[in-house]
Amino acid sequence: MKRKHLWIIVVVLYILFIYSNSMKVSAVSSEDSGRVLQIIQEIFQKFQLNAGWLTEHIIRKTGHFLEYSVLGVLLYGCMRSLELKREIRWSVHIIIGFLVPFIDETIQLFIEGRSGQISDVWLDCGGIVFGTLFTIGFLLISKRMENTHVKKLSNRLRI
16 A cells, blocks of 8 residues: 555544544533543642643643644645645645534534534644644754764764
């Protein structure tokens, strides 16, 4: 299987995972967030840190942001693997980066106890931008470190 096909499959499966979370009724979604909140509070307690400020709302919003940050990373990798002009790759990246959260919040309008919120669309888009920029930064730093390492190695070989 070609690398680009693998990237496409991973991105599609991840988007389906996101949508499956949106299709959970309110009680199930709240239960999931409550479990994560409890785990994080226990971790804070082990380090004797105050977790009183941590709420289910913060967990949910952080979950949105992180979920979409991962999508930003995956989208960047997928678009980079495609043999398209740079402008087309970025256009597709931006369109998908808006449509997925928009559809995600629209799905929630039809689920018991859930509501679609425009603020979540913006939060999700912010996550995609963060994930994309994080990946670009990571790749640039990796490339610089590799180039530095190669230069040092070539200088050693000359001596």
